[in-house]
Amino acid sequence: MSTISVPVSVPSPAEDCEQLRKAFQGWGTNEGSIISILAHRSGAQRRQIRDSYAQAYGEDLLKVLDKELTRDFEKAVLLWILDPPERDAVLANEALKKWSPNNRALIEIAMTRTADEMFAVRRAYRGRFKRSLEEDVAVHTNGDFRKLLVPLVSSYRYEGPEVNASLAKSEAKILHEKIEEKAYGHEEIIRILTTRSKEHLLATFNDYNNEFGHPINKDLKSDPKDDFLFALRAIVRCIICPERYLEKVIRLAINKMGTDECALTRVITTRAEVNMKHIKEIYYKRNSVRLDHALKKDTTGDYEDFLLALIGQDA
């Protein structure tokens, strides 16, 4: 569920634009004003504000924000203003430009969006970067990672409830067999994890547990330093419970020496209108600390205020 709160009587886009314009004028910028407006508007409303601003002042709001804001706050606001598909496209492109085997942003995006949402991302990617998402993924990755990530971002999984129970069982056995052989990059593992539907995979993981006495991720943990295994485990966890996976991403981002603002911004801006409420609940259960308290301790200034607003905990 969304954690964004929109005021009951919302100012018109024109009024919002006027306030934003005021916030940019004069010495410095009134960040508080920007947050109080933008963090409390829905996607449709934000789009209207962008359009109105361009009409009223002949400037792209994004460019103005780029000029006026800085660093983590700026990045979060710019991402927040974009439509979700474009946002994900920008995040995917950023992840690819500095890709390394321990970068799991692509997996996170590909595995927590619906099949149709992923296609919207691919469409937005082509429009913005004049290349397909999969061609860039292919070029920036290699070896087993390429074999895993290209199908992962290209998949269009069936999203219905139908499952072939005996097939799920047999594929649980196949997964086990390849894992035993330590053939983690084997075609069969990749085929099953990147093409099968979510329901089918849930059944498969269940069968794996029943048949072999422990969850598949236990067997995939044989080398905790192996990035490829980490990637496979991430895929499994996203199928089983995306919110729990995302909670862990946030937790690790906060607990890291210094903070991983990149991951924090990514998860919060992309999930604030989707399932942030559920993620907050999991965070509290898991850490006995509320997410807003953790963020207050770990982040500062306008960036902190913006994130708090997005997770629905501003003053």
Add this chain to the structure above:
Amino acid sequence: MGQGLGGLGVDEEALVSALGKWRHQPEKRAQLRKSFAGFFTADGGFERFEDDYIHYLKIEFARFKNIMVLWAMHPWERDARWANDVLHKAHPFDIIVEIACTRSSEELLGARIAYHALFHRSLEEDVAYHVRENFSNLLVGLVSAYRYEGDSINEEMAKSEAKTLGTAIKSAGVRNLVENGEVIRILTTRSKPHLRVTFKYYREMYGKSIEEDLGDELCLQETVQCLDSPPKYFSKVMDETLKDGADKNTKDALTRVIVSRADVDMEEIKAAYHEQYGAQLEDVIAMKTLGNYRDALLSLVGQ
């Protein structure tokens, strides 16, 4: 009666008039059965219809029905059904390459949407599961693509990828080419305009078209042909389907190609056919097909 058969489809009118005129004349029909010895066998006290021939008639009579049903169908559903048939009835995989490479990005997405609705699985999961040969990764990549369709091309990249392809072809010995990661990457992810420029550079660098150099690996050769020029590819398919002695699957291509391209690039296909084979496609179709089937084909091919 011989006039009513012997091509693709059947001449319904001729057959009706031929057999109809023998009402109340069973001895005339018995004579017919005796004279078509290949189709009827003497068995006990009567001439039995050969099973093979009944089967043949069933197929030929159905051509008109099939083309009508397919023509009425949404293009997405057509492609999804053809792909599913290939995977479950062991038709040749070239139909998958054809669909994946000659449809636009949105049409291919449409086929995947229809596939979900019809078969409750994704197209790529079925391709990955049912295609066990070494070109499985290539096919999965081709059906999963959502290629950029704009004109923006990086010439340097195209040149360098032409070289990558050339090196792969020269060194691999065409057998393993279809599993080569770089070959798969380039052919399954790059935009079609980019690939056409890449193929052009290939010809400049190596003196031969990449199609020729891929002669032994039919799957890759067809991929390249479909991506480079669908009209040329389809005109070749037309030539094969209209030749004498074509097998069942090849004959079925006639309906499939005409129905799927009538609204897309039929004019270009006719032009390519004329250039390659020196004949008008409509004329050859008119010669080799019969009855309502022929009429349906010709109306879709256009004058």
